[in-house]
Amino acid sequence: MNLTLHLTENCNMDCAYCVHEKKEVRMTEAVVDAAVDLAFSTGKTAGLCFFGGEPLLESGLIYRAIRRCMLKTIETGKPALYKMTTNGTLLTERFLENAHAVRMGIGLSFEGIAQDACRRFKDGSGSFSTVEEKAKMLLKSMPDSYAMMTIAPQALPQYAESVKYLRALGFHRITSTIAYGKRVHWTDADLELLKAQMQEIGEFYEAEFLRGKPFFFSPFDSKIRDFIRGFNPSERCHLGFRQMPVAPDGSLYACTQFIGDQDYKLGDVFRGIDRERQQQLAMRAATPESCKECALRTRCTNSCGCMNRLETGNENNVSPLQCNYERMTIAMADEIADRLFAADEDAFRKRFAADVPEKNA
Numbered sequence: 001m002n003l004t005l006h007l008t009e010n011c012n013m014d015c016a017y018c019v020h021e022k023k024e025v026r027m028t029e030a031v032v033d034a035a036v037d038l039a040f041s042t043g044k045t046a047g048l049c050f051f052g053g054e055p056l057l058e059s060g061l062i063y064r065a066i067r068r069c070m071l072k073t074i075e076t077g078k079p080a081l082y083k084m085t086t087n088g089t090l091l092t093e094r095f096l097e098n099a100h101a102v103r104m105g106i107g108l109s110f111e112g113i114a115q116d117a118c119r120r121f122k123d124g125s126g127s128f129s130t131v132e133e134k135a136k137m138l139l140k141s142m143p144d145s146y147a148m149m150t151i152a153p154q155a156l157p158q159y160a161e162s163v164k165y166l167r168a169l170g171f172h173r174i175t176s177t178i179a180y181g182k183r184v185h186w187t188d189a190d191l192e193l194l195k196a197q198m199q200e201i202g203e204f205y206e207a208e209f210l211r212g213k214p215f216f217f218s219p220f221d222s223k224i225r226d227f228i229r230g231f232n233p234s235e236r237c238h239l240g241f242r243q244m245p246v247a248p249d250g251s252l253y254a255c256t257q258f259i260g261d262q263d264y265k266l267g268d269v270f271r272g273i274d275r276e277r278q279q280q281l282a283m284r285a286a287t288p289e290s291c292k293e294c295a296l297r298t299r300c301t302n303s304c305g306c307m308n309r310l311e312t313g314n315e316n317n318v319s320p321l322q323c324n325y326e327r328m329t330i331a332m333a334d335e336i337a338d339r340l341f342a343a344d345e346d347a348f349r350k351r352f353a354a355d356v357p358e359k360n361a
């Protein structure tokens, strides 16, 4: 099974949109060991995602988890799969050597030249030059790593240039989402600017594709692939099923956003998962009332309980901001897909439909 280990509630940064309350709370060794055992308890693989706060503040716990996983793999024959989401500021050559050896997938939170608009150290200083250097180090040893962008209104004027910068730096996988939550305030003018920036990114994305250098940009790639597949894997909320977060004290929750809320607690790493509670929560997940008649509902992430709760306080209510963003990305992705298909059908099929049955492609 797949677990996300919140190794610490602390972080060395203070990003303007961060939804995590920083505390001097770390996971204990006993919780790490029990979490590893739980990850190996069901399924064909054991998946661990190292998360925080900033997980590299607790790199010792990461090494401990990996060592225990190796022993469990010998014992059970199951492989372990590792991921980490990090702000990158504490990456070292030594860590990357170890990460490379166990094929850890690393997502670097990095907003390119827009970085300092929101992503600052605790003392208020910018993090761009530090993370740029670490990004180069990361790409040298693990070129398939992701750059992960979270775009808040402050970063919008540099959004498109930042995507181009990350691409030039060497990232060929870029995930991006807009920032949500109480610390972020979107105006109509911001949404207009977002649209203009995404159009510029779309032109760049198409140009790269047509010169034989396609790159993954999640807002477009996910919508194009979901259309070809005929469904959106995120269409139904997977609260507590696909990837279960483990809080520093070992409690299991349905989703990262629900950590600390007893209503969404699903057991702990020592006693295991409360399956009855998990089923009850799954039955609560429903298509938002406002989306039931929408033609886009099978391509929209309207049922992400985590995001809905962050924005509206209710896991089954979608916010106007998210609805607006979903409509915008779907429309742009469709226009891009039409043009790319017309320009080079073979390359389009190879790029987007490789994993899709021929009859749907």
Ligand code: SF4
Binding pocket: 011, 012, 013, 014, 015, 017, 018, 019, 020, 052, 053, 054, 087, 109
């Ligand atoms: S690096 Fe992540 S955890 Fe730390 S302040 Fe920024 S968003 Fe929050």
Ligand code: SF4
Binding pocket: 290, 291, 294, 295, 296, 297, 298, 300, 301, 302, 318, 322, 323, 324, 326, 327
């Ligand atoms: S586009 Fe808006 S109304 Fe349609 S399914 Fe998505 S969130 Fe709901």
